[in-house]
Every structure is written in structure tokens, then in C-alpha cells.
Amino acid sequence: MKRIFSCLVLLLITTSFVVTAYADFQNPAIVDDAGYLMQSELASLSKELDKVREKYGFEVAIYTESDMTSSTAEASADDIYDYQGYGAGENDDGIMLYICSDTREYHFTTHGKGLKYFNSNGLKYLESKVLPYLEDDNYYKAFSVYIETTDELLQMATDGKPYNEKQYSMKYLFGVIIVCLIAPLLIAFLMMRKKLKKMKTAVENDYASNYIKPGSMRIDTSRDLFLYSRITKTEIPKSSSGTHTSSSGRTHGGRGGSF
Numbered sequence: 001m002k003r004i005f006s007c008l009v010l011l012l013i014t015t016s017f018v019v020t021a022y023a024d025f026q027n028p029a030i031v032d033d034a035g036y037l038m039q040s041e042l043a044s045l046s047k048e049l050d051k052v053r054e055k056y057g058f059e060v061a062i063y064t065e066s067d068m069t070s071s072t073a074e075a076s077a078d079d080i081y082d083y084q085g086y087g088a089g090e091n092d093d094g095i096m097l098y099i100c101s102d103t104r105e106y107h108f109t110t111h112g113k114g115l116k117y118f119n120s121n122g123l124k125y126l127e128s129k130v131l132p133y134l135e136d137d138n139y140y141k142a143f144s145v146y147i148e149t150t151d152e153l154l155q156m157a158t159d160g161k162p163y164n165e166k167q168y169s170m171k172y173l174f175g176v177i178i179v180c181l182i183a184p185l186l187i188a189f190l191m192m193r194k195k196l197k198k199m200k201t202a203v204e205n206d207y208a209s210n211y212i213k214p215g216s217m218r219i220d221t222s223r224d225l226f227l228y229s230r231i232t233k234t235e236i237p238k239s240s241s242g243t244h245t246s247s248s249g250r251t252h253g254g255r256g257g258s259f
Contacts, residue, residue: 025053026085027061034064034101036139045140048147056154058113059087059094062143068100070247073256076100077109078246087111097130097146098256106134107256113157115253120242122153122163123255134259 029049032042045062052060061081069076077098081087087094093112099105108126110118118126129149133142153163243253 025059025088029053029060030062030143032062032064034066034099036064036099036101037143041140045143045147048144052147052151052154053088055151056158057088058117058154059092059096060147060150060154061086061094061096062099062146063096064099064101066101068103073098073100073103073105073107074109074244074254075247077107077254077256078250078252079248081109081111081252082246082248082250089113093117095150097143099134103258105256105258106131108254110253111250115243115251117154117157117162118150118253119162119164120253120255123253125163126150126153127255127257131257131259 029046030037030042037045049060049062052058063077063080065076070079077096080098081094081096086092086096089112091112093114095108095110095114095118098107098109108118108123110123126146126149129145130142133139133145156163243251246252
């Protein structure tokens with residue numbers, strides 16, 4: 001009897017943990033109001049996205065609509081995320097891919113730990129994976145790649161190494177600079193130095209009088225005429241931290257554009 005009672009208590013505790021894990025996500029993983037997906041595709045992608053959300057306890061969502069909720073894609077993504085209760089944990093950590101079918105605009109909005117996990121370099125990487133399929137109107141593939149890539153970036157963040165483009169390309173860029181810039185300059189310098197040594201007949205002459213026949217040039221009148229002037233202005237770019245404040249007063253990160 002005690003063993004049965006213990007099993008029931010253990011089952012209740014386990015169930016409470018499961019309920020708590022699901023309670024963090026108040027909204028479905030994918031809301032496709034724009035109608036990009038068939039029901040079978042929606043069900044399949046939602047299942048995969050739910051696995052990612054449960055695996056990391058982190059909000060990863062997709063939201064599409066025909067008409068923008070707000071004036072811009074950025075504002076629409078932020079407002080949907082904030083006012084419709086997206087996010088996981090105490091700080092509503094997460095990322096959302098927002099798409100408006102009418103304007104063909106997209107925006108990734110991040111909040112909480114999403115600002116760190118999906119930093120500017122991470123968002124560029126994510127965009128480079130998803131955007132080509134959006135441009136081809138292959139939304140199922142775009143969403144599939146979005147799920148795969150967010151899983152990849154979240155795993156890196158969980159391992160304590162959030163994606164940073166520099167850590168992957170610094171050695172490569174250094175090698176390219178050495179090979180493509182310094183090496184050719186060195187070769188050119190050595191070749192020019194060799195040629196200059198052979199030019200023993202060349203003598204520097206600072207004056208042009210030696211090339212003018214005496215009496216062949218006569219100037220009666222000399223005037224300086226001002227023709228025109230050109231002023232070029234260059235705008236000094238404003239510094240940006242990569243974050244912004246939404247209409248709800250919360251801090252978001254993000255990246256977006258048109259396709």
C-alpha cells in the first residue's frame with residue numbers, strides 16, 4: 001500500500017513539472033494568419049518547433065499576418081510579442097519571426113535572454129539562412145530552416161558560447177589579409193625596386209626651363225579666374241546599440257527587411 005501511495009505521489013510531482021513546463025508557453029508555436037501553410041505542414045512544423053521550445057525552455061515562435069498590426073514590421077513584431085503574452089520564464093525570454101504577406105516584410109524580434117542568445121551576429125546568420133527561401137516564396141522550407149537554425153544557436157548558447165561571427169572568421173580573415181594584401185604588395189615592392197635599380201640614366205629635374213626654347217613663349221596678360229567650387233557633405237552615422245524600446249516600454253533586439 002505504501003509503495004502504491006509513493007508511486008501516486010511521484011506521478012503527481014512529475015505531472016506538476018510537466019504542467020509547469022507547458023505553462024510558460026501561452027501561445028501556439030506558429031500562428032499563420034497569412035495562410036502560407038497547409039494544415040499538414042502547419043501541424044508538422046508546430047510539432048518540431050514545440051520540441052525546440054520544450055528542449056530549451058525558451059520561446060521560439062512564428063507569426064504571419066496579411067495586414068500589419070502596427071505601422072512597421074518591427075513595431076508589429078514587438079507588439080504581438082509583448083501584448084499577446086509571448087516569452088518563457090520570468091523575463092519572457094524568446095525570439096519570434098514575424099512576416100506580413102501584404103508588404104512582404106519580415107522581422108526577427110528578441111527579448112530577455114534572446115538579446116544575448118541571438119545577438120547581432122547571430123541574427124545576421126539566422127537571416128542568411130531563412131531569407132533566400134522567403135524570396136523564393138518557399139515558406140515551408142523557410143520556417144523549417146528557421147527552426148533548425150534557432151535550435152543550433154540555442155544549443156551554442158546553452159553550451160556557454162553564443163554565436164559570434166568573429167570567432168569563426170577571424171583566422172580566415174587574417175589569412176586572407178596576409179595572402180591577398182601583404183604578399184602582393186611585397187612582391188610588387190621587390191619587382192619595382194629591381195626595375196628602379198636599372199634606371200641609371202634617369203636624372204631628376206625640378207625645372208621646366210630646360211624644355212622651353214628661349215623666346216618661344218610670350219605672355220602679355222595674366223589673370224586668375226575663379227570658376228566654381230564643390231562642397232561635399234558626409235553624414236556622420238549615429239551610434240546604435242542594436243536594441244530598441246517597444247510601445248510597451250520593454251527592450252527588444254531585432255533585425256528585418258523586405259523579401
